[in-house]
Amino acid sequence: MTFLETILGEILRIFKQYGIEANSEDEIARMLDIRQSTFRELFANKADMVKQVVEFDIEQQKKEQADIHEKAANPVEEMMLLLTNGIKRMHEINPVMIQEMNQSYPQAWAISMDYLSNHSQHLNAEVLNRGILSGYFRKDINIQLVTKILLEQFHMLINPAVFPPERYNLAEVFRSVYLYYVRGICTETGGKLAEEYFSKNNL
Template structure:
């Protein structure tokens, strides 16, 4: 097992700082202080805060892709793979303060572009591929509009996590997830796919 480089370690620690404090509230000087690294060492790896935010996001997206690959070794059905991906995505988004995305969009355009590109080139094709696999394996109905269903599935993710629509004080997130996706995914499924989805939800 390879030892993480200093730069990789600093990126992981910075990610935790951003999750705890947000991005805007931390000045570059404060970040360097909290990381307990010399300014010279830091500046040898990162041009400025904008570059730091970009590198943190890039490394975190790679971590998520690695975790998806691990999840896929544990489940083989396209129906169940979509469901575990969505659960993973919700878990990831729950960890991020709601203001972080707004701060990135407003103040770190290169990072925002990276996130949007990830959605376009990774998340959408991933869901589309699983839907197509499910159709070929006769777990999803053959008449679904893959492009439209992909967008609906990903938009539902944002809906579930919208605190205005589902205030955490009133709604259990796991139950919201079940209520949204169990019935929507069931509607896309053949009888075989329905059994797979029901078995997955019975284990939650």
């Protein structure tokens, strides 16, 4: 990692834990033990810092997705791994960070939403298409519609207003939402793989 990437990774960790506004730029610089002058050279202002952190986080996510692609034995497992990875990442974030970015950092928020709406849907579409060609997903599914449904189900699953974590077991919700839906778009062969994945991972 470069010096800047290391700094961005540390700021991302701080944001995930405390939110964006909990610490000023000067406080963040002190927490990272770097000079104020160095900090000013890296970031024009707080909005620029947040934007760079979001862009760094997106690149990290893309690397994780590439690793998942290499690791997955088939498109069904790849779809499940992508979903579980996304949910794990969201639960590492203090919800305050998302609220503050939405309210006060429109450029960073737009980059984040564009990534979810475009890159994530495109990635899911690629996996579905490979699964169809491999005989794991049904040929008659509407890929564009299915990717949209998967994304909306993801948003629903991570929304604490819909599934408060103190009332619902996330693993059970995940199983109820995704096992039955993914199995429904699978062929018989793909459906067995989906069930094996859930059984193997105790979901």
